[in-house]
Amino acid sequence: MLLPLSDRTLCYDLVGPESGEVVAFSHSLAADLGLWAEQVPPLLAAGYRVLRVDLRGHGGSRAASGPYTIDALADDMILVADAVGIERFHFVGLSIGGAIGQSLALRHRRRVMSLMLCDTQSESFRDAANHWGKRIERLEQTGTVDTIADETMGRWLTQSYRGSNPLRWDQIRATVAGCTVAGYVGCAQALADFNYTSQLNSVNIPVLVACGSDDPRATPEESRRIAALFPNGRYEEFVGARHVPNVEQASAFNRVLGEWLKQVRTTR
Structure with a gap:
C-alpha cells in the first residue's frame, strides 16, 4: 500500500486483525519491509496486527530530497500510523530503525507502548563523517547501491547462513542492490548526525535492546551500554549472529520477541 505525500511516497504493509495490538517494524539502511518476513507469521498467529514501513527511497517508497534526519524518518512512521488509524503500537x-524508535519514544511518547531496538546505536559513530562520507562518495560516483551490496551482505549475515539459505540470501541482496542512491544517501546522512544518548533516561516505557554477538558495529558491549541508559531497559544477545539476527536466527528472534510482547502486556 502507498501513502502519497507532497514530496515522497511511503510504502507500507498492514496485516492482521483490527482488534489486535499493533507491532510496527522499521528496517535497516538499504533493506525494505521484506526484511521482517520471518516475523510476520508468528505474530499473526498470536493475534497481533503488523505494520511494516519502507524508509524513503527504499523498497516501494519514493525518495524525497535529502539530507534526512532521524526525527523526520520517525515522523514518517507516525504519518503512516495516522493514515491507517493506528493510535498506539509496539x-x-x-539499525537505523532502532534510531528511529528512539526518536519515536522521545518525541511521540503517547504513541509507543514498548521498544525493541536491534543492532543499533544511540548516537552517530565517532568516525561518522569518514565512515559515511566515503560510502556516499562511492555511490554518487557509481550511481548504484549494487556497488556495495556484497560487502553489506557480508556485514549482515554469516557465510554459514548463505550456504544454508541461498534463496533468501539472494532476495536480500537484490533488495540492497535495488535501494535508490538518493534514499541510501539521505538516510546515511541522518545516521551521521544524531545523538539521543543523554535523553534516553527520560524514556519510561519497556525497552529491549538486542544484537547479534558478531555484529561488527553494534557490538554486545555497545548494546548493553544503550540498554542501561533506559530506566526499564533490558539486553538480549543472539550468539553467532551478525547485523540481522531476525533473519539469521529467526526462530530465536521470534521467541524473544514473542516473550517480550507477552511480558510487556502483562506488566502494563
Missing part, C-alpha cells in the same frame, strides 16, 4: 527497529 515498535521494533533494526
